Amino acid sequence: MSWRLEFPEGFWWGTATAGHQVEGNNVHSNWWAWEQEGKVNDGTTSGRACDYYNRYPEDHALMARHGHTGFRLGLEWARLEPQEGVFDEVALEHYLAMLADLRARGLKVCLTLNHWVLPNWFAERGGWRARTALARWERYLRWVIPRVADQVDLWITLNEPMVPVLVGHLIGYHPPCLVDPLAAGQVFRALLRAHALAYRMIHALVGRAPDGGPVQAGYASAVQYVEPLAERGWQRKLETVLAKVFAQVSYKAWEESVATGRVALPFGRRQRIKDLEGSLDFLGLNYYMRVSATVSLNTLSNVQAGQFTAPPGIETTAMGWQVYPPGFFHALREGWERFHKPIYVTENGCASVDEDDQRRRYLVSHWAQMHRAIESGVDVRGYMLWSFMDNFEWREGFEKQFGIVAVDHSDPALTRRPRQSAELYRELIAGNALTSEIAERHAPGVMKRWPVPATLRAR
Ligand code: FCB
Secondary structure (H helix, E strand, O other): OOOEOOOOOOEEEEEOOHHHHOOOOOOOEEEHHHEEEEEEEEOOOOOOOHHHHHHHHHHHHHHHHHHOOOOEEEOHHEEEEEEEOOOOOOHHHHHHHHHHHHHOOOOEEEEEOOOOEEEEEHHHHHHHHOOHHHHHHHHHHHHHHHHHHHHHHHEEEEEHHHHHHHHHHHHOOOOOOOOOOOHHHHHHHHHHHHHHHHHHHHHHHHHOOOOOOOOEEEEEEEEEEEEOOOOOOOHHHHHHHHHHHHHHHHHHHHHHHHHHEEEOOOOOOOOOOOOOOOOOOOOEEEEEEEEEOOOOOOOHHHHHHHOOOOOOOOOOOOOOEEEEOOHHHHHHHHHHHHHHEEEEEEEOOOOOOOOOOHHHHHHHHHHHHHHHHOOOOOEEEEEEEOOOOOOOHHOOOOOOOOOOOOOOOOOOOOEEEOOOHHHHHHHHHHHOOOEEHHHHHHHHHHHHHOOOOOHHHHO
């Protein structure tokens, strides 16, 4: 029997990127400086990345040809304020042209104000832990927000703030590579303040959204679905506790803080933060994987190396991340139950172990779970696939390929080559629906492995 999972009318379909990962030559940033020290696992540096900074018309045209209705991109603070207090008008004009180009092609804009990367001067003066960090951030926002205001449909203040907190300051895998719980706590509180301030400033400085509706601002949260690894016995009991702690530390503490306006455990003592309570018009949700909490001697070193244990029979991606589509449904439900605000999926995707088969299985099975969440009453408004093209994957360099468009970084021409998953996405968007025909043709068998109720009913 055939089935058809229809998405709500006007659903936002697009891809997501971050400036540093695609633009190239973000030379005044802290990541650039860190990369020059040979820190990236595959020995690369971001370099020219995808040269999106210059090739954006070609990329936007490709998105439009594939029927995308929106795009998530970021501004690079380091480009716009390369030295403290010195703002680069030419770079800003360049960004304005990029945004105008998207709009002219009928693509809506989701704009990230900070996706981890900092101007090097800011990082060198203590980063988010400096006493004056917030004033510096405010000065930048006061300059930039009004200038881009009429081009932005969705504002993301911060991308995955828990990554700089935990990966940068607790496990030392990203710059500034600290293993310092006190520093992690400081950065957590500073980023809550930075988010609350940005949220308030966007509302104060922007009149209306381009479609005439109210301004829409939020942050993008990295949510994992966390479960104990063992299925029974004392180990399960222990790992259930561990799973709770992991989820609290990795994303729930942040969400609880935003919901209540008070710093949640273990990052604070419930002290109030100005303007924080309820500072989101929508929830931006990034979902990639399930994490199986496991008690073992090498848990910490595994996490540092990005290696998570997966139960038998569960696929992992090139990142070592578990493919677990039902976790996406649970993450969407949980986000909805916490905030009762519209949800935009601001990232979801797969660094495929092969050219594109795993990626297509991943996408089809995750779209079905998103549909299941919508059916269950979650107000999901849009989906931004990570990522448009193969790009600079932070410490993993160019080796991990998340793109529905392939880019060979050793190719001087950096040719864009749409993969079959780009065609799969085009077909989904064209009908605003996932059908059994599309699923079977692109990802044979995957819906039998990960069925959702509507497909079972149809059978
Ligand atoms: C997310 C990041 C994004 C990209 C994907 C794979 O955590 O926000 O920049 O690296 O993971």
